[in-house]
Amino acid sequence: MSAAATARPRSRGRAGLGWIALVAILLLVALVGGTLVYGGYAQRAVLDPESAGPDGTRAVVRVLEGQGVRVIVARDRDAAERALSDAEATLVMRDAPMLSDATLRALTQRARHVVLVEPRSRSLDVLLNGSSRGSYADDVAVAAECAIPAAANARTARVGDLLVAGDDVQGCFPVDGEFGLLSATTPDHSITALDGLSTLTNSTLPRDGDAALALAVLGQTDTLVWYVPAAGDADAATRAPTLGELTPPWVTPAILLLLVSALVAAVWRGRRFGPLVEERLPVTVRANETTEGRARLYAAARDASHALDELRRASRARLVRSLGLSPRTPPADIADAAAERLGAERARVLAILVDDTPRTDRELVAAADRLRDLEESVRAAVRTEGTTR
Incomplete structure (x- = not known):
């Protein structure tokens, strides 16, 4: 067998091993990235009831469960509505800017008690009769100074963001005319708003009366539905169109065609069928040919x-x-x-x-x-x- 014939399968074998190594490296990078993003190192959102991080609220959920409260974590609006329809419950929710005013009212009307743990101006205005956000209280304990049982039993708390009370809304933990907790109550319904980051998280729960306040506000019924709003909860009429909906229908097939063409071109140009020139070595080149070739290069340059x-x-x-x-x-x-x-x-x-x-x-x-x-x-x-x- 000639040396050229022996070299051809070896070169093809090396090329195949190179492709295999490249694919293996890409798979390894994807696996490591997926593990970091979706595995144990991924941190859940702030005020998430299943997060053990400093800004999570798993500690208060575990304490409530220890007191006999059934906690249901709903990560979309449909799940929250189903949970609220099954039993009289307390609804805990973060700010949900994707929900319209009507949807926000309809959802909160399903619950016996509503606790807003991340109140924003729109939700305060819609649900608490024109209330709004105020300033911020320094990191000091504030006395309740109100008759609401949950706040009065806690006596003091570190409330963080302050709120401005609207019409027929009671306020607790006053600081310069603003309040750390707002509450509007009717015979069969109540809505409470407070800064959850300052009172409910794993890191702030042990301070002053925060634990007593959190347990009293959240534990008013035997069932607690903790609603974590999702981007897909937006109403169809108010939801902003996605990029796919704004894109003409021919764009996606064109992009796929371009990607396939680029892949085929890469394989075509990157593949080699053995040595470019089959020649027995060593090769003897005349000195004058070398000199003339080099001279032509210098002349061309x-x-x-x-x-x-x-x-x-x-x-x-x-x-x-x-x-x-x-x-x-x-x-x-x-x-x-x-x-x-x-x-x-x-x-x-x-x-x-x-x-x-x-x-x-x-x-x-x-x-x-x-x-x-x-x-x-x-x-x-x-x-x-x-x-x-």
């Missing part, structure tokens, strides 16, 4: 100075042999030896061997002629000295 450097290198090598010098002799010393042998000016010989810089092809030819004349003169001087001796 219009690099006269580089071409002259090559000529000077060869000329100095020949002068070293003619003058009996060491192959490591510096160019300036070669010029000195040649000038001394010819009785010529050192500067002129140095310019021929080292310093002259041609800018055009005409100057290159003239410099090459001077090199040739210098070599012939040195050889003639060496022969004359040998004859005289």
Whole structure:
């Protein structure tokens, strides 16, 4: 079997191993990224009832469950509505900007008690008769100073964001005319708003009366539905159109076609069917062919100075042999030896061997002629000295 035939399957095998290694690396990167994003290192959202992080609320959920309260975590609106329809329950919810005012009212009317743990101006205005957000209380304990049982039993709490009470809305934990907790109550329904980040999270629950306040507000019924709003909960009439809905129908097929074309082109251009040229090695190339090829490259590049450097290198090598010098002799010393042998000016010989810089092809030819004349003169001087001796 020839060497070329043996090399072909080896090269194909190496190419196949390269593709396999590339695919394996991509799969490994995807696996590691998925583990980091969706695995144990992923952190749930703030105020999430299943999060054990500092801003999660799993601690208060576990305490409520220990007191006999059934906690249902609903991660979309449909699940929350189903849970509220099964039993009289307390609804805990974060701000839900994707819900319309009517949907927000309809959802909260299903619950016996509603607790807003991340109140924003719109939800306060809609659900608490024109209430709004206020300033912020410094990290100090604030007395309840109200008759609402949940707040009065806690006595003090660190409330964080303050709220401005609307019409017929009671306020607790007052600070400069604003309140840390608002509540509107009817005989069969109540709505309470407070800053959950300052009172309900795993890190803030042990402070002052926060734990007592949280358990009293959240534990008013035997069932607690903790609603975590999702982006897909938006009403169809008010939901902003997605990028896919705004895109013309022909765009997706065109993108897929371009991706497939790019993949096919990459495979086509990246695949090799063995060596480009099958040739037995070593290959003998004539010296004149090499010289002519290099000369054509210099001529195509219009690099006269580089071409002259090559000529000077060869000329100095020949002068070293003619003058009996060491192959490591510096160019300036070669010029000195040649000038001394010819009785010529050192500067002129140095310019021929080292310093002259041609800018055009005409100057290159003239410099090459001077090199040739210098070599012939040195050889003639060496022969004359040998004859005289």
